[in-house]
Amino acid sequence: MNHAYLEIMESYRNQQEQNKAARKQRKLVLYEKIPRIAQIDLKMSQISSEISKSLLKTPHKTDLLLSQLKRELDALKSEKSVLLTDHNIPANYLDLHYKCAKCKDSGFLEDNTRCSCFNQKLISKAYEMSGIEQQLEKQNFDHFNLNVFSSQILPKEKVTQRENMMQVLSESEAFVSSFPRSGNLLFYGSSGLGKTYMCNCIAKSLLDKGHSVIYQTPFSIINILEKKTFSDKNNPFVQMAYEQLFEVDLLIIDDMGTESANSFTISEFYNIINSRILKEKSTIISTNIKLSEIASFYNDRIDSRLKGHYKIIRFFGPDIRWER
Secondary structure, X not given: OHHHHXXXXXXXXXXXXXXXXXXXXXXXXXXXXXXXXXXXXXXXXXXXHHHHHXXXXXXXXXXXXXXXXXXXXXXXXXXXXXXXXXXXXXXXXXXXXXXOOOOOXXXXXXXXXXXXXXXXXXXXXXXHHHOHHHHHXXXXXXXXXXXXXXXXXXXXXXXXXXXXXXXXXXXXXXXXXXXXXXXXXXXXXXXXXXXXXXXXXXXXXXXXXXXXEEEEOHHHHHHHHHHHHHHOOOOHHHHHHHHHHHHOOEEEEEEEOOOOOOHHHHHHHHHHHHHHHHOOOEEEEEEOOOHHHHHHHOOHHHHHHHHHHOEEEEOOOOOHHHOX
């Protein structure tokens, strides 16, 4: 992960250089189109230099000189503004243009904390390193095919698997549309019914919209928790991975219930789930566990949070992985 961090810092440096080069090119184009602006900029630069020199040579006349030079600068700025307006050129045309205005493409805010764009780059690197990025290119709403689901009504069911998945698809697209005020989703049902695929569809759509998304299995989360608590608690990257479980826009926990639950993991999972509810941060959980078994696998508190604060969506039917 340290290598990824250095790569991101280098990308910010490159972006800053690109910003400067782009401004320089815009300036050359502008000067060629309106030569008078080049003269104005040169004169304004000379005045700024004169102010510094005058303050050193004649400090007793500081107020008078500053007043005179300020009038000259204001007149030049006014003329420049009129020229830009007359040629339908934005006032900020010669400013540095940033991809992220919050951190000005530095990766850090004024208080020296990481910008959200830096965190998303780290998340994207993690996706890239885990190979899930390629998975999202295949598993998304554009590739979702309802025809792979059965059109036969199964015993004890009122609708077909395909009709059920049409409803699941509608709920998932609504979740994306209303994000970040989407609440939480709990996908449950047997293996091979499309729960992971639908998680990936939602993740891809929100990533494309610029939201931060972390997709983790319970095993990956437990690995982070154990490192943060026991084996590698002074590692800043482990600390960051832990913090993002609470702060990321959308946390997806896929296949919850496949891990070996113990008092430590149950307590930590409750902390993550409950904290995100209190912060109104959306979470999607998929599980093969029956709703009636959640309390016995985890505890009553997790069972209460999931059933009280998550929209519960059931997947049923034959295993579609055998049909593909």
